[in-house]
Amino acid sequence: MDTQKLLGEVAGQLLSGAIRVVDLSAPLGPNTPLIKLPPELAVDTPKVEIHAISKYDKNGPWWAWNWLKLGEHSGTHFDAPQHWITGKDYPDGATDTIPAQNFVGPVNVIDCSKESAADHDFLLTVDHIKAWEAKHGAINAGEWVVMRTDWYKRNGSEAAFLNANETGPHTPGPTAEAIQFLISKDIKGWGSETIGTDAGKAGGME
Numbered sequence: 249m250d251t252q253k254l255l256g257e258v259a260g261q262l263l264s265g266a267i268r269v270v271d272l273s274a275p276l277g278p279n280t281p282l283i284k285l286p287p288e289l290a291v292d293t294p295k296v297e298i299h300a301i302s303k304y305d306k307n308g309p310w311w312a313w314n315w316l317k318l319g320e321h322s323g324t325h326f327d328a329p330q331h332w333i334t335g336k337d338y339p340d341g342a343t344d345t346i347p348a349q350n351f352v353g354p355v356n357v358i359d360c361s362k363e364s365a366a367d368h369d370f371l372l373t374v375d376h377i378k379a380w381e382a383k384h385g386a387i388n389a390g391e392w393v394v395m396r397t398d399w400y401k402r403n404g405s406e407a408a409f410l411n412a413n414e415t416g417p418h419t420p421g422p423t424a425e426a427i428q429f430l431i432s433k434d435i436k437g438w439g440s441e442t443i444g445t446d447a448g449k450a451g452g453m454e
Contacts, residue, residue: 417449
């Protein structure tokens with residue numbers, strides 16, 4: 249099938265509703281939960297600020313727009329390889345240099361919402377992934393994997409979203425071995441719903 253015909257069919261199905269687009273982002277604003285860093289490491293990202301430029305008034309009678317102040321890891325965002333030290337030497341490891349086709353692909357949604365509700369420290373393991381594959385089919389090279397936890401329902405409260413106490417943050421996520429297993433499958437990317445891509449207690453992992 250040629251590209252033009254394929255794109256035409258996709259566009260038609262989008263217009264008809266045969267293809268449903270699901271927005272997985274969260275509203276961005278002053279109440280957006282932000283990650284908290286140890287004070288000896290770095291200054292925390294400031295709260296998101298939204299400043300009005302005009303809103304159909306004397307500053308702009310026919311338009312509404314704002315200017316924003318935010319950290320690059322605020323709210324729903326994409327972590328490129330260069331965000332972490334192990335990816336610092338990748339020449340195409342920044343969001344503006346990664347080939348755009350890497351952002352699009354089949355996605356495997358591993359639903360851990362029930363487990364995460366019962367155990368805020370729930371860890372997705374290699375065995376969990378293999379069990380999911382046995383039921384839904386293999387995760388293939390070039391595909392995305394996302395971990396559904398329904399943690400987004402906590403987005404209205406920073407305290408509930410971070411879910412931290414004197415022993416640290418308590419949020420679900422993958423084990424290191426699970427991520428290594430997925431990398432061995434040559435997936436394109438990994439996604440989660442919590443404040444970071446790791447489990448809350450990942451700081452104590454190897």
